[in-house]
Amino acid sequence: MARYGFIAKRVAGIVPLLLGVIFAVFALQHVTPGDPARLILGARASEEAVEELRSELRFDDPVVTQFVRYAGNVFQGDLGRSLRASKPVTSIIADRLPVTLWLLGAGVVLSLLISIPLGTLAAMRQAGWADHAIRGVSLLGLTLPPFWVGIMLLLFLALPTGWFPITGFGDTFSEHLRSITLPALTLAISLAPIQIRSLRSAMIEVVESDAVTTARSLGIKGWRLVSRHVIPNAVLPMITLLAVEVGYMLFGAVVVEATFSLPGLGSEMITAVAGRDFAVVQGITLVFAVMVVAIHLLADIALAFIDPRVEMA
Amino acid sequence: MVEGRMSKPLLIVEDLRVEINRHGSIVTPVDEVSFELQQGEILGLVGESGSGKTLTLKALMGLLPPGVVQVGGSISSRSGDVLQPLDPEKARGRIMAMIFQEPATALNPLRRVRDLIAEPFIVGHGVARNEARAKAVALMRAVGIPDPEQRSRAYPHQLSGGLRQRVMIAMALATESTLLLCDEPTTALDVTIQDQILGLLVELKRERDLTLVLVTHDLAVVSELCDRVAVMYAGRIVETGATADVFANPGHPYTAALLAAVPRFEPGGGDLTTIGGSPPDLRNVPSGCRFRTRCQYAFEECATAGHRLTHVADERQTACIHPAWIERGVAI
């Protein structure tokens, strides 16, 4: 009961934030120096064409009027039309969002599959051989640029084995799974190092905590100690970390999608920026911002459900 | 009765030594600690903070923090009529349990009270979960938690400090251990609650035939509750004996100084009302008797004397080599 109320309240709490996000995305074309119509058409367009677009997009209305109109359209699911593809931005996003969600989902799962065992091992063998090795490898993972890692995976895994396609996303579920493996691994390699470090220090802190000492004093040991007393407490900061990492993940997704030619939002963002397809840039920025907000909301809710100390008032 | 107790030591600690390697320099916060614990007694362990009381208990439990290691000494426990070396890994939660100073941090915040208390039943005694929970509620009632049914569903942070400490005690009892090591169990609590918790411990001890080690700062508590007392200074036990004897006639200047700091226990002299100076830095302890730098009775031999607890009477031991203090200890 209190929980549903809590969720409703948190969701309601992000509405002003979302309005802020919409405003920021709207402002994007007004703070960019120069005439927004000129920005859309490019330096080479004629004055008449720019004038025409100005009046078509009603850039001469007062800014408040323009914002109200923009926000109204956004809430009705109208993000404008791509000037290049001549398609509604929503349909472009609908085509490409699933790919990005696949990439982020698989990337996070893979990064956790890497970081949880390695972080735990490093914490358990603190200052030992394994700890140093893991620290070194994760430092390497942190410094290698994702596009390079991606190309190396293609070169040394995809090409010789033939298990993974070099490009594209495929049509069936199993093709998607195969197509997404290496991109997700690339993303995971860039995400895991920070997770490993965070998990390692959280683990060490928890293992040495009074609560775990108490549990041990009662004869609790082995897997039971780890699974009931260490991991739950060590995982709490991981949830926050994942939420904080989401912006970094989206940035990574842009790079990884371009490397693996995945038709996701990130690669569309690159071509839309290059082609000055402003409505698409705005639409994707909005989706990215909403994703960040949503992930933080989910993290908050998850934390509240896992940690009884969080007041669900 | 004295004979009986003497013949039944539950635990014998000999020459316990604990070291910490701090940036290359080794310090010894617990050094040459030996004592016996008699079945069914309450042993008080007193000393200024930093004297090594907690580490002594943690060493017994095999729960020394990382970087702190037991490097010497033996711990034996009695099982039936035979004494055998104690394996803390096996003894924890079976024959001995510990109650910690800070109930606020000692309990896993993510689990409900009933699961915390039920866990030792499940782990140590193979009790099914539902039954263990029922037993947990019964134990909560036994340790004086009002409304146990309802409180069993609470999380630790929802309870007051006193109740948390009762939960901690219930958890220790759930292990069905007979030896409880209580490390300042009331220091973090309100004064009014302190008496209740100590009362509870004594009551439980009587009902369940427990043996207790009680670490405390409060000499009044020691004199009231403890059968025997051991006084620690800078990692060493400097005096042991029956509480009444020791308090009446301290056999070590440090004990006398401690007692003098408490008005009620002012010994005959009267010129010792505070302990001058501060405990020695462990990285740089004085040779010989570690108390000598603060001791107004110190004489030349104190600087070279080895540490040895000498029997001055049947149950009285002191580490002081000064004839006058040995005399005082004997003069019962």
Next chain:
Amino acid sequence: MTRTRHLIGLLLVLALVGSACGSDADDAGTTAATQESTAPTAAEPSEIVVGCSDGVPSWDGFIAFENDCGAVGIPLLFDVVAFPTSDLSDSEGIAAASITPSDDFSVLTVSLRPEMTFHNGDPVTSADLKFTLDRIANSEAWSYTLGGFAPDLITQVDIVDDLTVAITPPSPNSEIESLGLAHFAVGIYPKDFGGMSEEDFWTNPYGSGPYQLVSWTPSDEATLEKFDGYHTPAWQNFDQITLKGIPDDNARILGLESGELDLGLRLPTNASAIVGSDDVELLVGDPSAVSELIFVANTPPFDDVEFRRAVWYALNREDLLAGAWDGVGNLPSAVIPSALPGATSGSIAPVYDLDLAREHLAKSAYPDGTEFELLVVDGDSPRQTAAQIIQSNLAELEINVTITALAFAEFFDRFTTGGHQAVLWGYEAVVAPPSDIIGYYFATAGFFGNWDTTEAFDHFVTIQTTGELATKQAAIAAYETMMAEGVFAIPLAERFWVAGHRAELSNVVMNPTGFIWINRATR
């Protein structure tokens, strides 16, 4: 360490892949079964997959003219009027049965092939061609495509009969290339977009080209299939063509090696060093792009010929090529890259000679050095690096160069309105010439116009009005003579295009601008 990381990665993905491969085996099984039962005797359909640096963003040539997938795809979907031959020396009619100039070159008559139809079955008529050409004639954006500063390309289009139109250029001109009639993007659309709104038409476009659109994700992937009603089946060598946008250069090479791609466009210029498979054949073009240091010749210090000569000799082009362009390319030999028609190859031989540079500087108005501002586009990393090398080269002569990196719009603004001393820019032939050659002259003419050099502006007019290649070459030669005197832009480095194809794919011809017309390729 890298190996360890890969191993760990490998282990982790194996679990995922296990399931994927498992279910895939089933898929393969069913596909094979279907093929056997439905088409046991039919020849294997011939399909190719083309990897470009960017997927088709739009089928409108006005938008996709800078896009390599667009350049390949648009003439497949829309029949073009004419197309340049692969050596760029001439053009041949595609949809046009004939193109005839009037005796005084004032009117050009274009006749369409009879009995052509759009993909929906409607006939292609002169009204459709007029609609297409009027759209070009009236589009500002398009005039940039063909040169940026061009005035109207076509003054008027009149319908003569059902299949014939008469085109009036602004001044007598028989050269169809310069009128935009042989450009990949001038494919014939149905009149009034077949009754659809323009937006709807470009969402679901159709034309009369050899292939029709099956599916399309903008900027990603497009699939086209053979159009059965096409007039020249010999130009339809495949049943299906897929155009894929693969932005990463290396991924395009790996896609070719793995067999996922049959044709890869715009490969990195060092591709030959990367490709490790005999199944991939590379096509390397002649230089078709040049980067230049362009300056304003009527503003100090570049108004001083001796100063310009000093700069000419002080630039170490080998350093520039190695440092800014990774050593891939050539030292410049001409303002017009050698591969393009009109280039007088070898007319420029830049020399790096500091002593000579000092001599010229001593004779100039700035014997003790001076300073100037060099504009460069922010994010144009090769040229930003080049600017730094130029800066250090000129520092030897006590000439202090201030580098200003500007966003493209601002750069372009200052560049074209003359508010600058020098810029780093250049010319890349990204679409099929000769329209680009003209575009180049239009563009440079524009710059020179702003620089108040009337000779150059005349030069531009001459090229446009005569419209004969020989005349144009003569004009270019004159222009390069001026160049050799150190008057205008200083070329820095030349680049060329590389494409690759699977060995099975034959008849693949690349013209010097990197353009590949798939209709000529066969399997």
